[in-house]
Amino acid sequence: MVIKLSAQDFLEKGKTIPMIDVRTPAEFEQGHIPGAVNIPIFTNEERAQVGTKYKRSSKDAAVLLGLELVGPKLSVFVKRAKKIAVNGEVLIHCWRGGMRSGSMAWLFETAGLKPSLLVGGYKAYRHYIRESFSWPTNLVVIGGYTGSGKTEVLHKLSDLGEQVLDLEGIANHKGSAFGALGQDDQPTTEHFENLLGQAWLEFDHSKPIWTEDESHAVGSVWINDPLFAQMRKAPLLAIIVPKSERIKRLVKEYACFDIDLLKQMCKKIEKRLGGLKVKKAFDSLELGDYATVADITLDYYDKAYGHGLDTRTTQEVYRIEIEKDEPEQNARYLIEYLQKLK
Template sequence: MVTKLSAQDFLEKGKTIPIIDVRTPAEFEQGHIPGAINIPIFTNEERAQVGTKYKRSSKDAAVLLGLELVGPKLAVFVRRAKKIAVEGEILIHCWRGGMRSGSMAWLFETAGLKPSLLVGGYKAYRHHIRESFEKPTHLVVIGGYTGSGKTEVLHQLSNLGQQVLDLEGVANHKGSAFGALGQADQPTTEQFENDLAKIWSEFDHTKPIWTEDESHSVGSVWINDALFNQMRKAPLLAIIIPKSERIKRLVKEYACFDIDLLKQMVKKIEKRLGGLRVKRALESLDLEDFATVADITLDYYDKAYGHGLDTRKTQKVYRLEIEKDEPEANAKFLIDYLKTI
């Protein structure tokens, strides 16, 4: 008997039992449950063939074509499933919990395994995680001008036992025009949301959850509306660190990159900086005067971020003057300050 599980129960069981995603590689790449293993019933091309047959002929003809394509692969599916099953148990899903996952579950049960199906498939999972971001929570946002070391403060908060949602870490992007430097490829927005949801589900939402102030997008990925709205209603602790300290940090973080690559990044914000500033920044790069480049770019970023802070109406903003870029000390300061508000 194949067990059928809700999205919540499926994910809970998925903490100890392997999840098999039987959708095509293209569907899996677009977005999947974190930790799931892709054992596609059809390749991308085969699924297209079956879909075409369904449209141009009939459902019966499409099913027959599907059987012809899948038949030679059945033994391979079973061998792979048996290798990863835990005490014979396996979890399976497709897009809507229909024919693909149902067929694979029947095959595995016939082969002696104990499969469980996700009711409603991946679509139900997506609906479930999106709802989870609407759950009332104790979010605390760390703000501050570019170069304030906010990400490192987050890491120190984590080291101090605090709950941390590192949006830039999950997005593989530091948020600015220079944010892709030194980072792995970004996930799709869908996968970004899936990965965030896994972390989100592990939090104790009665205790503070720290995250960094971000715009709606982090590089090429988007923060979903439910989470973004929570961020914009949460208290914002803006650490105001002297520009000289921030310039030192930016030089340390970016001077290691190729000059030509840095020039490309500067040119990305040419319209915002203005022609004369860009010209001066490029000349400074040729001279390896990275401090001047940082100073020039901060003129733009500081004005933009300062304006953003001033125009927030639904968020309590606390501007905290801090003299030094010392992430561990600043993390401890934020923990203590939160207790006072």
């Protein structure tokens, strides 16, 4: 008997039982439940063929074509599923919880496995995680000027046992014009949201959840509206670190990159910096004077971030003066500071 599960129950069982996504490789690549294994019933091309047959002929003709395409692969599907099944159990889903997942569940049950289906499919899962970002929560946002070491402070908070939502880590981007340097390829916005959801659902929302102040876009991905709204109404602890300390950090983080790459990044903000400052930055790069380059770019970033802080109207903003860029010590200080606010 095939068991049918809600998105919440499906994800809970998916912690110990393999989740099989039977959608096409293209659908899977666009976004999938983290941890799911793709065993596609159709290739990308086959699904297009079936869709075309459905539109130009009939549903019955499309089903027959589908059977012809899938028939030779049935034993392969079963072998792959049995290879990953835990105690013979598998969780299956397609896009809407319709014919593709239902057919695969029938096949696996016939082959002696114990399949469970996600009611409403991947679409229901997406609705569930998007809805979860509106749950009452206890978010705390860490802000501060570029080079303040906010990301490293977040990592130290995690080391100290605090709950952390690392937006930049999940996005594979540091959130600035230079943010893609040294990073892996970014996920799609859809899968970025899925990865955020994976972390979000594991949090104890009665306790603080720390995250970093970001704009709606982190590189090429987009923070969804419900989560961004939570960030905008959460208290913001802005760590104010001296510019000299921030320049040291930026030199340490970026001086290892090729000069031509750094020039390309400077070019991205040329309109905001001005041609003369970009020329000075280029000349400084040629001389190996990375501190001057950092100083020039901070002029732009500091003005932009300072204006953002001054114009916030829906958020508690606490400016915290910090003398040194010492991430662990600063993380401990933020924990103490938050406790005093309560």
